[in-house]
Amino acid sequence: GENVEQHPSTLSVQEGDSAVIKCTYSDSASNYFPWYKQELGKRPQLIIDIRSNVGEKKDQRIAVTLNKTAKHFSLHITETQPEDSAVYFCAASQTSGTYKYIFGTGTRLKVLA
């Protein structure tokens, strides 16, 4: 089955700096890769996603890149703000919205003011 690894497990950055979180997956059949943000005690919220036919996607300060050949994808957050502090999870799935997601182990991001 699919296995998703995520690094780093914790990340501290100064406000205004960029943060990068990386994930690798094992199943070449996976074709949908969402990223979720989870604040303490709350439900995960989708922040951005990418499908396998696209190499990069951007939404304001957030971007995701995908390298299908290498089976890795990354989340990039620019101009970080204290409210970006949370746990971020990547996931891999074979079909958007209809197939189970396998989540990475999570990255605890702390943005220092």
Next chain:
Amino acid sequence: GAVVSQHPSRVICKSGTSVKIECRSLDFQATTMFWYRQFPKQSLMLMATSNEGSKATYEQGVEKDKFLINHASLTLSTLTVTSAHPEDSSFYICSVPTGGGYTFGSGTRLTVV
């Protein structure tokens, strides 16, 4: 976006008793729902796929007789933790595929004493 309601948000039960957790899709008909478990500072681990009108599909290592799943309608899935033990204490969260990805319930923090 879709709204997923999960109840209760917190429950404390005695060891050996059973606890039922409800996941409702308020504005989206869901033939499939997913149940995840999250231990403190850990990732979301898929427990089972809840299928409307048929048996749930359990992930490897998850005891189907301990974690009973019922998906009797397109808007409701229930997870019953039977004969709960302290090691079952965790954050249980459901998710609903809603076309554009998953929508998560608000989660249930179960504490078994």
